Amino acid sequence: MKNKEIKVITPRPSKGKDRRQFLKLSGMAIAGSGLLLACNDDDDMGNVMPPDATFDLGSGDRGVLNYAYALEQLEAEFYTRVVNGSYYSGASMEEKKLMEDLYNHEVNHREFFKAALNATFSADLVLPATLEFDFGDVDFNNRDSVLTTAQLLEDTGVSAYNGAGKLIETADYLVIAGKIVSVEARHAAAIRSIRGGEMDDYALFAGDDVVMASTGLDGALNPSQVIAAAGGFFVTPFTAMELP
Amino acid sequence: MNIIKFLDEFTSDNLINTASSRRDMFGTFGNMGKKAAIAAIPFGLGALSSKAKAATTASMFFDHEAPLQLALTLEYLEAEFYLKALDSGVIARAGGANAMKAEAIYAQISKHESAHVSFLQDTLGEDSIESPTFDFTAGGTFDPFNENGIGDDMAYAQLLALAQAFEDTGVRAYKGQAGNLMGLAEGAYLTAALQIHSVEARHASEIRRLRGLDGWITANERGAGIPAEAQAVYDGEENTTHGGVDVTTLGSGSPFSMEASTQAYDEPMSGDTATAIASLFIAS
Numbered sequence: 001m002k003n004k005e006i007k008v009i010t011p012r013p014s015k016g017k018d019r020r021q022f023l024k025l026s027g028m029a030i031a032g033s034g035l036l037l038a039c040n041d042d043d044d045m046g047n048v049m050p051p052d053a054t055f056d057l058g059s060g061d062r063g064v065l066n067y068a069y070a071l072e073q074l075e076a077e078f079y080t081r082v083v084n085g086s087y088y089s090g091a092s093m094e095e096k097k098l099m100e101d102l103y104n105h106e107v108n109h110r111e112f113f114k115a116a117l118n119a120t121f122s123a124d125l126v127l128p129a130t131l132e133f134d135f136g137d138v139d140f141n142n143r144d145s146v147l148t149t150a151q152l153l154e155d156t157g158v159s160a161y162n163g164a165g166k167l168i169e170t171a172d173y174l175v176i177a178g179k180i181v182s183v184e185a186r187h188a189a190a191i192r193s194i195r196g197g198e199m200d201d202y203a204l205f206a207g208d209d210v211v212m213a214s215t216g217l218d219g220a221l222n223p224s225q226v227i228a229a230a231g232g233f234f235v236t237p238f239t240a241m242e243l244p
Numbered sequence: 245m246n247i248i249k250f251l252d253e254f255t256s257d258n259l260i261n262t263a264s265s266r267r268d269m270f271g272t273f274g275n276m277g278k279k280a281a282i283a284a285i286p287f288g289l290g291a292l293s294s295k296a297k298a299a300t301t302a303s304m305f306f307d308h309e310a311p312l313q314l315a316l317t318l319e320y321l322e323a324e325f326y327l328k329a330l331d332s333g334v335i336a337r338a339g340g341a342n343a344m345k346a347e348a349i350y351a352q353i354s355k356h357e358s359a360h361v362s363f364l365q366d367t368l369g370e371d372s373i374e375s376p377t378f379d380f381t382a383g384g385t386f387d388p389f390n391e392n393g394i395g396d397d398m399a400y401a402q403l404l405a406l407a408q409a410f411e412d413t414g415v416r417a418y419k420g421q422a423g424n425l426m427g428l429a430e431g432a433y434l435t436a437a438l439q440i441h442s443v444e445a446r447h448a449s450e451i452r453r454l455r456g457l458d459g460w461i462t463a464n465e466r467g468a469g470i471p472a473e474a475q476a477v478y479d480g481e482e483n484t485t486h487g488g489v490d491v492t493t494l495g496s497g498s499p500f501s502m503e504a505s506t507q508a509y510d511e512p513m514s515g516d517t518a519t520a521i522a523s524l525f526i527a528s
Contacts, residue, residue, distance in 0.1 A: 101458065104504035111494040116487050162438045166431025171423040174434075176486050178419040178441065179509040183460060185445035186510075190459040193450055202348035206356065206446040216359030217439035218446070 055127060057223075059242035061173055062117075064164050066127040067223050067243060068177065069113035071160055074233055075153050076110040077133045079103035081140055082150075088143040095143075095194065102150070102187055109180055116176075132235035147195055153230075154188035155210055157181075159219030160226040167223075167243065185218070308433045311421035312364055313373050314515055315437065318417055319360040320375040321522055322410050326354035328380065329403050332389035338400035346404075346454060353407075353447045360440055367436070379527035380406070404455050405470050409477050411448035412461065413521050416477075416513030418444060445510070460507040476521060480511045 057066040082088070083103045087096050117126040139145040161181035168174045189205040196204025211218055221229075223243040329335065330350055339346045365372045380388055387394035388403040418441035425434040449459030457467040463482040466474055484492050484505045492505045499505075 100498070101460070101504070101507065104499040104501070105460075105508035107499035108491055108494070108505055108508040111499070112486065112489060112491050115489045115494055119489065158442045162435065162442060165422070165438045166435050168426075171426060172487055174422055174426060175419065175512055178422050178438070179486060179511060181438070181442055182415050182419065182445035182510040183508055185442040186449035186459040189446035189449035190453060193453055193459075197345070202345045203352035205349070205450040206352055206443060211356060211443050211446070213355060214359060215363045216356035216443055217363070217436065218442040220435050220439050 055238045057127065057238060057240045057243060058125060060167070061169050062121055062125060063223075063240070063243045064167050064177075065113060065117050065120075065173065067164060067240065068161070068180075069110070069117060069127050070131065070234070070238065071157055071226070071230070072106060072110040072113055073127075073129075073131045074133060074230060075106040075157060076103070077131075078135065078149065078153055079106050081135065082146055085140050088141050088146045090143050098190060098194070099146075105183060105187070127238065128236070130236075131238075133233050134235045135233060147191055151188060151191045151195065154184055154191060155219070156221075156226060156230055157184040158188055159221040160223070162218060162220035163222050163226070308425060308428050309368065309371060311424045311437070311515075312368055312433065314421065314518065315418065315440070316361065316364040316368065316373060317376065318410075318414055318518065318522055319357055319364060321378060321525060322414065323354070323357040323361045324375070324378050325380060325406065325410060326350055326357055328389050329407075330354060332391070332399070332403075334388070334390050334396050334399045334403055338396035342454070349450055349454060350407075353411075353451075356443055356447070360443075363436070363440075367433070376526040377528045378525050380525055382524045401469060404451065405474075407451045408448065408455060408457075408467070408470065409474050409521075411444055411451055413477050413513065413518060414444040415441065415448055415510055417515070417518035419510065420512035420514055420518065422512075458507070461510065462503050463506045476517060480513070482506050483509070483511050 057063045057070070079099060079102050082099050087099060091099070114126075114129055135149070137145075138149050158181060161177050161184065165174060165177060168177060188210075192207065192210075193205040196202055196207070201207070223240050227240055330347070335346045335350060336343050380386060381392065384392075386402050386406065388399055388406055390396050390399035394402075418437055422434060422437060422441075425437055428434070452467065453459050455467065455469065461467075461478065461481045464475070464478045464480065466472075466478050470477075484490055484502070486509060491508070492500050492502060494500055
């Protein structure tokens, strides 16, 4: 099957079970549900346009940049809700500072992709800036809920960028993706470090659940895998028909 | 292949400096009053900075080899450093309340760096360069394992500072080689390099936090306790323009401050610079 089409249809509004499955994700495991993975084996169809207004991320550099833009919108929205609330119960000064840093970085990343995409492509080829999200079961007042979700978003982001690198066609974009992914990895380690400290698991910052012990390699996922994993958070449907 | 032979073939001006000349360049390191200049390096590996140069100076290498040999050199350095750090007992003796945590962190990082060595050796096969002989005193400047009597407390401080410098360098060095691996073997080398790159970033974040810093780099700041001579590790991190977009101009408020805008992006490092930094710790 050469061109696998991934069609993501996220039922709204609330699918708690799907998010729970996402929250069970550890590193490389994939739990997809709450969305439809439609594979089309036909290579001969001329019509790959999704129905009506559903946005497709596209292919090549545009596809990867739109994909990254979607993930950065997700992360930025998550931390925006964390810092716009009163953080979570029991957040220390250090943790508030950490959450504020992550908020700052992810909002910056989001706006970078918006600017970079719009500088290169016409507006109809750029993912809408106003994706809607549903964090369903996440309790923004609960420390464990926030930190666990943050860890999974950051780990997933790392695997997403690692897997998308080979799809990038322009060296400059590859370097920029590299500039961002290592910061996502720094985030993931920091969140994990805080959680690990409480569990006396001081190796959690780069735990065996996310870095393969035998090779020392981090995760790398294809867009379809990432969208399947994080799809439960996206209310606004979009497709990734031309990405693996 | 011997490391010096490898370096020699890639040296722009064929100048391999001696241990004594390396020592001459060192500035002061912290309270030691000795010298360590990570910044000023007399030779570089021009060939590692671009595929084109590699092709003209060393046609014996396949495209993926120069970037991966550089990676292997850095992994040899890190792997040996963490093994010796753990063997030295310095962390247990000087780590205080943090000793157990610090030992666990070093053990986890050590496991990864040794795995990276094996992984890259497997990838390069018989063409893998041999491990250099390392000198983690950098010609008598440091004593991170307290082998020369500096005392456990100072050794521990150096052991943490060197780890930070090595990890932050590793992140930048892998990033700098990514472009050289594009399109080779259907992206297999690139993906693996990226998978190591993000692990180095996890390590860097944790070591920095263990030292009381943020996990990320603000502007080109080295952070408390890192000597000025290590500035080369951080030079360029203050960049705010990516793909022609100055990210400080994208909005108002805290996400677009100079501080946040530089923290949010790590910068690549050339093969020349990475090699120069590693070379300070290579005896032969």
